[in-house]
Amino acid sequence: MSATVQFADLEPQADPVLDIELKDSLRVLTCGSVDDGKSTLIGRMLWDARELYDDQRETLEKTRTVNGQGEILPDFSSLVDGLAAEREQGITIDIAWRYFDMLGRRYIVIDSPGHEQYTRNMASGASHADIAIMLTDARHGMKRQTRRHAAILHLMGVKNVVLAINKMDLAEWSRERFEHISSEFAALTARFGFENAVAIPVSALSGDNVADRSKIMTWYSGPTLVEHLQSVPARVATSQGPYRMPVQMVLRDGKDFRGLAGTVRFGKIRVGDEIVNALSGKHARVNRIATMDGDLSEAQHGKSVVIGLDTDIDVARGDVLCGAKDKKRSKVTTGISANLVWLSETPYDQRAGYLLRTATDLVPIEHLQVTALLDLETLASQPSDYACKMNDIASAEIDLGRPAAVDVFDDIPETGCFMIVDALTGASVAGGTIREVRNGRSRNGEKDNEHVFVLDRALLSVGLCKDLGDDPENAAEFIRRAHEVGALMKAAGIRVKINL
């Protein structure tokens, strides 16, 4: 039997709620391959949210696809097409961002390609996500790819996951099929300890259990996909805890106000609170939280502010302000153990100069040792003492050229993450999370300290840093130049140690 569905029939019934203020936003990562119907699902959500403009609607009306019942439907996936280059290849090669509003909430859909060679794109997408929708085809169930995806989501700190078991229309809307796949999924997610993992039977093409409850799968009593998304709390609401503010820059009013500009990344700060600069250990009291719209009495997670202190304790970009009363302060360290995903097409090179970029600091890496590669199929760690290449997920020991203020990722993700930057090309070659903070050098770092060129204060003062005097701002510039030279020497194949 075949039927042509008229566009008018597909119009969602509810009126758009456009004038309602959006109370919050949720970042949703979608992962799965073209075959799983991911583009169709996203297109369907845009459609159901009435986010289509007339010109997009016209484009959509030109497309047709046929579902399992032989019904002719618009091809929702055509809404989500991307660059001409990848349309030609028929694959998605990069993450794309899309936006829609539904029931007082902004949804930011981060569309990440599913093909296994795109681990890096998925990892970078996951780093922004509050929740991930994993897609699978009901006929095929859990795939190798689903396991890989779950592992990456776990490493990137995503706490909420949904398995959308799609194309139920092609699996005879089978309850047994759904229950079989969802029990496999439960076993997989239990292993990673996600806070919230659910499986939902859907048909993206016909819309069953996307925004509208399926009239066919009456055996399913759980939430629809959209109902579930509505129930997940936004990140802001869940980040109660110790205060963290990485300092971006110092702003002055030309008189006596010296403000520390930054975004509150965790917890909150009030006027009168005692803070500590994690790096120097110096304390001061907040006497002003300033913004162009007037002073505030407190600022919470997510807010960008300028903070005034009662005493001048010498704070600069790269410092992290913590609450003095909080037991957990950022750790000051030169040694970190980390998980990282290699993003660059150029593999890790022992001779290259690398820098570690934290929230606002940029610290030279003295030594980076890959210790193990994670096999995403078996989830086993394979010891490895050499390179990592694009899409590898590795454990690594990192020695820094000077101390940095960081947190363990599981405690505070916002200040427990980093990127690795190639000193010469500037490229972001890896992204990582801090597993633990270590005292002293890694064993391999020690071994490396034989036969190295020592770049010290005396050498630099003669020429390169001759113009710098003794005041603190120049001291920072002195250190910066020293490490730039170090990075260049390292890139040129010279093993160098900076000793200032």
Place this chain on the structure above:
Amino acid sequence: MSSPLDHLDLLEAESIHIFREAATQFRKPVLLYSIGKDSTVLLHLARKAFWPQTPPFPLLHVDTTWKFRDMISFRDRTVKQFGLELLVHTNQDGLERNINPVDHSPSIYTDTMKTVALKQALDKYGFDGAFGGARRDEEASRAKERVFSFRSSGHRWDPRRQRPEMWHILNGRLGKGETARVFPLSNWTERDVWRYLLREKLEVVPLYMAAERPTIERGGQILMLDDDRMPLRPGEVATKRRVRFRTLGCWPLTAAVESSATTIEEVVEETLNARTSERQGRLIDHDEASAMEKKKQEGYF
């Protein structure tokens, strides 16, 4: 007690964060100011980001000499009001060759007077980071754009060379010959821009509000006659219509919509219920398929 941050508060905070990161990481940044509503929001956020200082970079306006007169007076008023430095650049070579939107195709005109002009200005002053008001919701090729978007020498945009961005970390370290475009409004939608303009009570160019204006109809679009440089074609009659603009650019290339919305509130009301996506109003985009992506690879903003 402070009230919880809503959606617009978070967007604002994110944009401020981006402005500060770029201003500290790039040696010589500049804000590309195009006078429209997105630029108005962009500039307002820049002022917030560096307050109590003024933004530590100049504004650059690439003037094709075909902008609406109301735009130019709004620009000059704004710069004066906030005590900002404004640089205006026009492609002199294009002017001498009389490249204009009346006699030349939109693609030739845009390339010469906008794309080439922008590259000239960036090179002339040696800017290494340029803030722009582009948003990811504008059209498909922008949905994949980064917050820091890198251009190799010659200002070419190569999709394969873009850097992954993770968490809130922005990496602005430049390789040899590279410059960057910075998009603080990446995660804003058109609705957010309007809502924010209303919330912050920001003034916009009067052309966004409906008024009686001299217009003609051409190719199914309504065009406003801002001066007498565009000759009428046979059969075309200048008629007063109540129109406003959804987007502002060079007047012979910017279509108006008939409207009775005379306040920002009314415009927002109409816009939030609009059924046509914003770029429909820009004639240059209809010129060829995948137009924007191609323009971008060639260095258009």
